[in-house]
Amino acid sequence: QVQLVESGGGSVQSGGSLRLSCVVSGYFYTYNLMGWFRQAPGKEREGVATLYTHYGKTFYADSVKGRFTLSQDNDKSTMYLQMNSLKPEDTAMYYCAADDRQTYTGLGTPADFSYWGQGTQVTVSS
Numbered sequence: 001q002v003q004l005v006e007s008g009g010g011s012v013q014s015g016g017s018l019r020l021s022c023v024v025s026g027y028f029y030t031y032n033l034m035g036w037f038r039q040a041p042g043k044e045r046e047g048v049a050t051l052y053t054h055y056g057k058t059f060y061a062d063s064v065k066g067r068f069t070l071s072q073d074n075d076k077s078t079m080y081l082q083m084n085s086l087k088p089e090d091t092a093m094y095y096c097a098a099d100d101r102q103t104y105t106g107l108g109t110p111a112d113f114s115y116w117g118q119g120t121q122v123t124v125s126s
Contacts, residue, residue, distance in 0.1 A: 002115040009120030020081040022096030028074045031098040036081045038092035047107040059107040086124045093119040
């Protein structure tokens with residue numbers, strides 16, 4: 001059974017930083033896609049950052065480029081999302097996701113990911 005467990009969310013003021021973690025069950029390279037999504041109340045789930053583990057390529061949403069960084073620690077089977085210069089519009093539930101299919105669709109959509117974590121809340125106040 002695939003498990004993804006996020007942590008690291010919280011409340012910060014505008015301009016602050018947070019680092020989210022996602023521990024993935026199994027061997028990290030089992031998954032071709034690893035990604036972070038977010039969903040604000042009343043809005044659709046949107047992609048934030050996607051890593052193609054076999055290609056070593058990462059895509060970011062335009063809204064977070066230059067502020068967010070996705071990284072991984074293969075030994076710990078953990079993916080991170082370092083979020084700097086946070087803005088109130090970054091407030092959302094953040095989810096990590098993974099998939100083992102051999103697709104390559106850039107940032108991707110939720111439909112490209114089969115496995116999901118439970119989410120961690122990020123709240124940015126002005």
